[in-house]
Amino acid sequence: MRDGETKRDIRDTDLDRPALEAALARIWNTPEGLWGALATVDHKIIGRRYVITAFVFLALGGVLAMLMRLQLAQPEARVLGPDRYNQIFTMHGSNMMFLFAVPVMEAVGVYLVPLMVGTRNIAFPRLNAFSYWIFLAGGALLWISFVLDMGPDVGWFAYVPLSGPQYGFGKRADIWAQMITFTELSALAVSVEIVVTILKQRAPGMSLDKIPLFVWSMLVTSFVVIMAMPAIMIASSTLILDRLVGTHLFNPAESGDVLLWQHLFWFFGHPEVYIIFLPAVGMVSTMTATFARRPVFGYLAMVMALIATGILAFGLWVHHMFVTGLPRLGESFFTASSMAIAIPAGVQIFCWLATLWDGKPIFKTPLLFVIGFIVTFVIGGLTGVMVASVPFDTQVHDTYFVVAHFHYVLIGGAVFPLLGAIYYWFPKITGRMMSESLGRWAFWLIFIGFNMTFFPMHLLGLQGMPRRIYTYQPDMPWHDLNLFVSVSSLILVAGFLLFFFDAIRSARRGLPAGDDPWDAPTLEWATSSPPPSFNFSYIPVVKAANPLWEQPDVLAVAGGLRINSRELIISTVASAEPEAREASPRNSIWPFVAALATTVMLISSIFTPWAVVWGSIPIVVALIGWFWPKGTPEDES
């Protein structure tokens, strides 16, 4: 008997299976009702919320894109005025990057990582709850402002001096900057949770060489977030300081510098691309293995490529600034590093091809999205190598060529794998299958619609059409292609609508999935679909990289955890030897209260610097409430 334990402690090995599951449910379940919804710390509920919220933002961003295509379909159209157009392209970019792409990838990690490493909840589950509320508040701030005609209009990278106090009148730029603070705070919190979950809560035996590739990708991504996002938080906070209290960091008239903003922004902004791309790569590896019916070819090379990409991501940012007149030697260095990152990307592409080549691929919808990803991403990667060259970049900078390039990389490289991942993990999350036939239709509509929409933009860019213009004159030779692009985007939209329809319908009426409908090898498929609140009745013990393929019928597990309090296993970093049993916090309303207090402080500080002083007091109170022990078995153990 150890400290804090009593004779009344019940162990999982003391009960038969139904009694065990009932006992675990009693201690881990989230109660029904509003209070339960606000207080829950279950990573699956929060992950699901995150995913759904991010997809709502995707749909809203899509509406903005369609408004822009409507405006650009013909010369001198009058659907949108220049001011509204400026707000719309700024909102589209900011929304897609900060409210959709990064959060949705983190969200899938929040849902899947604890299941894939075989634990019962994410590390710091209350911080996880807090991060969701903060993300939601940041998104609401941006969209409510937009509806009130206060939406930011300075582009998604908000270059000074346009966004500075001299030109950025009103509060539009501040709203952009503070939305950044919200979303980065939430992403940083999630990253720490994911890093600690992966390093310390892996199932016994899951040594570094047995970690699923998606989990590896989330580990590298989280470290990139931790090292990159402080740059944008410093940038957005100092922008607000320049605008609100008259600091001069970005003001050349008082020895500040506008290029400093670009350095800070892109030191974050380029790694941002990999923050979005790396989880997608992990999803692709996972789906490729399952549907090729063999483990991924070159596991070690894949892990090394992920780490190499994560490191190289920090050495590329200046290639966004090639036309700012930097020293030639610097430009050459960044050209070389930008081309170098094609190497780990290439290694991964060839590993996936080898896996498919040597396997017996089954072309279900998720694998279709994987193939679509490989084709589209290779094109986007190649135009990336093109714009890494300074003379070429100088020609196409700020044209539609760049718009085409980054949509190929972001939609092809991240959204295709994400949609495949939704088809793949939907049965686990909901317990029901999505429709295979609707899925094929959705894939082909999206794949064809995407290429017809974005490929002609390369040509428009080469013909000199600049980004971010709200209209163009009839004597410009861009009309036909723009009309073609706008009409093609309807096909893309039809594909997305079909996807949303299928997801909503299948959540209610899809065929029951069973535990492991794809015969997949990783641990999340060892539990029921949807998983119970406690994830696993017993914590799995891992002996192979693909446990469910190596031992298809029997799951090796560990016994001996208490079931009258929330408990999970802490294991060593490298070899995942169990080293402690650890309490996992219960539901709490305090993260919600703390998020509310933080929201009030952050939004008020757009208007007065003193809000940082008085606004911090409720935050401190909420944090004390959060951490003060409540006398639960988890606190006392």
Added chain:
Amino acid sequence: MKERIVADVSRLSLHGTGSASTTWWGTLGFMLIEATGFALAIAVYLYLMSIAATWPTDAPTPDLLPGTLVTLTLIASVLPNYLVSQWAEREDLRKVRIGLVVMSILGIVPLIIRAFEFYALKVNWDTNAYGSIVWILLGLHTTHIITDLADTLVLAALMYTRHGRNRRRLGDVQDNAMYWNFVVVTWLPIYGCIYWIPRL
């Protein structure tokens, strides 16, 4: 799926300390975030210096006295901080209580001197970019001290309640001590930047 129990974890300790604790790793994670933030703020300082015609720009060099006093106080606080951590490790609650009161005082003293430090900069945040970045560096680190002081005060209060007698809470004391060392260490390069680079 059928399960077969192949391992028994019932004899594992109930709460790991040091690298066996998730809180320890989480603290490291947040230290990495903050260290990156400080490194970037210092990079901004050096960047602005590299493009400025004179440095400090249109201002005298800052006074050394208050900043140096803060530095000495912070360095001196490392020893009691180390002792508190040791006492927490040995679960000596009586000494931990006293130690946390001492550490609270050692958090308040540098804050009082810090108020004079802002005057000693001899430039305002809105004078020019040089003034802005030194105020930002000093402001960031002041926030750092306030955060850890608040944490120390709450822990000190907690130790005088019935919750203090608990390995988990004593682990929090150790993590807080680790964080205070970090507060001290991050100050040194900022101190060098603000006070000594203009004197080079």
